[in-house]
Amino acid sequence: MVMYKALLYTQWKWARLIILLGTLAGFSLPLLSLQGAARADRGALQAQDLLRAVQSWGTLYPLLAAALGLLVAIATWTADHRGRHVHALTLPLPRWRYVLLRFAAGMTLLAVPIAAVSVGALLAAFTATIPSGLQAYPLALSLRFALAVLVAYAVFFAISAGTARTAGIILGVIAALVVVQVVASIANLQLDLVGTSQVVLLQGLGPLAVFTGRWMLVDV
Amino acid sequence: MFRRFGLLLILGVLACPLLGQDTLINRLRIRSDSLLRTWQQAVAIANLADSLERERATIGRDTIAVGALRIITNASPLPVRQAAALAWPAIDSLYGSAAADLAERPYFIRAVDPDSNARRAVLHVGLEVPWDLDLRSTTTLLLTTVPIAPPDRALATWLTGVLRPSIHPREDVGGVYLEFVTAPSQAARGCFMGDIASCIDALGLGDTNHQLERWYPSAPERRAVVTGSFADFFDHGGSAPALRECVAGRDASCTALLRSLPADVLPKPLSDAARVSLVRDALRLGGQDAYRRLLRDPEAAIADRLAEAAGVSVDSLVAGWRNAALAARPAPVELPWWAIGVALGWVTVFAGCGLSSSRWRL
16 A cells, blocks of 8 residues: 555656646536537527537547546656666566556546546536436546546556567557558458458447547437 | 491401411410420330330249239349348338239349349349348338339428338437427427427428428527528529628528528428328328328328328327327437446456566566
8 A cells, every 4th residue: 555655646746737637628628518508599509509519529528538548658657667667676566566556546646537527527517508308418428538538548558568569569560451451452352451440449349439439418 | 438448457457466466376375285295205105115114124034922012023042022021011001001002013123143244234124233132131122112103292392202111210200309409490499398389380281371480480590591501502693792691690681591592492490201200100090091091182281181191180190299209219328338347348458468568577
């Protein structure tokens, strides 16, 4: 526990700007998305306007989630990479436990912007005038955001923890996919690797499926 | 004697233009008669060509009969019979006794090899379908191309097309709910709130006078229609200044622009899909002969025809249709439990990747 607190403190020092900006953005997004759209003087247009505004702002939630996951994961490992992991090696604990504590500390820090999105969404839902026929979904949106942040953080944490060789292998696989796709297109073969990869990554059981779908604070 | 002659002369001079007029009318009549004869001959030739083409399309083909459906097709792996067996109940339940007429109006389906580029004789009737189509797609094809006789002009205009069986009934009615909530029209909104008169207005079943004011009663709605649907159309020539005034908030300009459109061009508050779903409800309520009753009197108002088909008043029909649409509200935005499990599973997997990175192996 002491070790965890120490790591949490150091990570907070490295990532506090990211966390504070992310918290501010996460709190503001739901409030801004409902700002002014549901005015009584809009009559029959207010539902359509509100949905349009919510949909436009909704594209920013997955972007914010991905940015938070990426930046916190990078901040988690920057100091260790810079010190060539000498400090970590001097600590009296196994390597797996050190990595686990780093991961847990990062997740703890990310709880702050996730909570900010939840509070902002609840506040926006309770204070806005929502036209009949539409409903607010603050909890569903917060849950989706939380999962997206955690997935993004886990992905970038794994990539950052890897060696340059691992990163090279990942990039090599992606490049190979692109090359095969180009060759297949030239040879007029019915091979859609890009489309298939997209389906595997973004749909159903894919790792990034949580980023797709409707990020709507208000919907029918 | 001279006076009589003078009188006749004057009458003759006066009658000349009348005679000339008579000649002109005769000439036009002869021309229109000639045009009618030519048109009749063209129709006869087109019918003959159509008949010959149908004869040609049936040569060497089999006829598959399921219910009153007749499908003339060539031998192939295409699951036509099974698809017809699935499609027939939906067709029968929509058209009722009128579906029997389909025995006289067969489908012509030519199943072709999807992998062959060999040249084929061109047929101008029926459908050319790749024979690797699955059962679901073949059934959908049969449902969307039912060769039922087209409805009369008034009904076709109101429906904007031909009535076909629904492929996704639940989704179709759910779409009407979305229109209720999001349509930029007070009429549609009033319908959603329970005002049946507004529903009748929004469906174009009531009084069609002052339709613009009935559908879009407020200035912001009219401005939204102009800027949303006709901004490009009006942004040319003489209407461009009025469009700019409309965009700036001058309601008189918006109204004038919308009034300049033909009546059937004004965007409907509720779409054609909503109208089709209402007709389907009427036919369902009316039973076996409902479709025949719907087509019986092409001169009657659409509301009366629907009431006649359904066997209930138009108010009851519309109220029932509205209740069905409200009951078909689409599923709310929710993250299914399995998706939460999947996301947490991936977090664990990637965390495991981080823990087992080659960097930590000594």
